[in-house]
Amino acid sequence: MAYTAENNSSSLMAKAVKEGIFAGVIAFGMFLLFVGIETYQDINNQLTWRTRWGLLAVFVAVAAIGRFLTVGFIKPHLDKRKLAKAKSGVLDISTDKSFFHRNFLKIALLFLLCYPFLAMLIFGRQGSLKYVDNFGIQILIYVMLAWGLNIVVGLAGLLDLGYVAFYAVGAYSYALLSANFGFSFWLLLPMAGILAGFWGIILGFPVLRLRGDYLAIVTLAFGEIIRLVLINWTDVTRGTFGISGIAKASFFGIWSFDVGAANNFNKAWGLPSSSVYYKIFLFYVILALCLITAYVTIRLRRMPIGRAWEALREDEIACRSLGINTVTTKLTAFATGAMFGGFAGSFFAARQGFVSPESFVFLESAVILAIVVLGGMGSLTGIAIAAVVMVGGTELLREMEFLKHVFGPDFTPELYRMLLFGLAMIIVMLFKPRGFVGTREPTAFLKERKAVSGSFTKEGHG
């Protein structure tokens, strides 16, 4: 017994060494010209070349040692763990979870409630501006957008590539109505939502019979149409110049955040004048909007319409034969999703003080959809985590000044945003094909509620 084990491990080592060397050779061949040789212009502006053997050696060594370690140690270790788990009968869906895991939502909510003040404590009044605004508010806007899109894509299974259109409708509704009629934020917030929901129904009608890729193309076109209308209808929207000077949100009409106003919030509370209080206020507004979105989604899922959405995603024909009106079901999904997009849009306009068609390009739709897919379609927690990683990650890139010391002063990390975005998506999809949270909370139960693992089903099927 001992002999065979030893024999096994020695043959494993031989295999690891062999594969390591092989990986090194391939890396050498691949990087020889790309990394090993560098072209540059010399002092006479002539193009010449020099070699970088050291760097090439690093690349080759990383590849060889990495492969050696993977084959020799990491993979056997993982296999052994899997085997031990299978033997002990404990599956991935074990029920005993850590304290943090069980109370994750409560902890997250508590953290969010304290977040602006924590930021102020740590970074000071002006220093916290960045953390509350760029990280906090920005991420929460995307969380809300992704949760709104989740109703359409995650629950009802209608692939919508033009979601940003509703965001734009919400933003422009607020900007135009506030600039032309002087309505307040609190009046226009619901109005923008209703208008966007109305546009959701308008989009819904022509695409009722479409599904999957066909639907995706039509919604994509719809998003572009809205953007082009915003650009070209210059009389109303002022085209690419956008609309600036949009009124700020007030504290429910009691206090204003305008510096000159008599009922200025900071003056009324004896606070030093700083825009950070307005940002903190906005942070809580968007947090509340997010929580409303989550609450409505959770409630709807337990109601007949929410169940119908999910059933529609699974099988339209079966739905109809069970007496579900698929027309109204689809339209309500579009309208509800669009409404939350509209809320987020009007909030966005109030926060920016400026809207232009630039903010509503297709890329935004793609990012929101990516967040929904990465988070695990249908899972609110997963989507929130994905939004933090994706949006927070991009914001973080802006902060990485130190990379300039590594890659030279011309290096701008933001430019690599999409590259990293794509890389992150591939990695997540490789290791978690159903998104961060692949489990789905069932809405019906007789005795106890149990999360349903996605582990035993194929993607797209379960």
Add this chain to the structure above:
Amino acid sequence: MAGETLLKVQGVETYYGNIRALSGVDVEVHKGEIVSLIGANGAGKSTLMMTICGSPQAKNGQVIFDGEDITKLPTHLIARKRIAQSPEGRRIFPRMTVLENLQMGANLDNLKYFKEDVEKVFAMFPRLKERQSQRGGTLSGGEQQMLSIGRALMSRPKLLLLDEPSLGLAPLIVKGIFEAIKKLNKEEGLTVFLVEQNAFAALKLSDRAYVMVNGKVTMSGSGKELLANPEVRAAYLEGGRH
């Protein structure tokens, strides 16, 4: 057994584009009966079933259910007349749990009788009870068929349409499912209209049966009569019975 007529299909013609799939079909189902429709592949059995459900709709002819013309109604309104269907290929909701699947069936009454009816379905198919919190897509073929029938029953139907319940199932499981259908019919008085390839089992189960060839009903009679009929035996039984 001949009660009053529940479903009457009169001279129904259905087209897929320009192709005529049904050419003047007459079928009648009385209350409390099990009626089966047998025939070869492509005879139009499933098309008739789908036409009754309104998708596709009949171009000519009439479908009358409980004295009401339902020919031109959309599918979901036909379902609300309490015609429940266990469609071909079962069509359960794979990502939803067994219980949620059953819940979808009870949507018509807004879950008013859900608890009561779920117990009934579980009593009939104890396997579903064991698997109630499992996803539909993870069930075996037989269990999915049980779920499909169970889901159809949750809407308290007046007429149950079953499209090939034996498709792709082992003989023993088919037997179990057919016994359950028989029991439903005997004890609850449920009217069943059954489409089957498995002619022998279907004819044994049914009060009456129709034989369909090329979009037309060519023969009809009681299940026993058709079982004894030499033409039927030659076409559907001798070759098909293993």
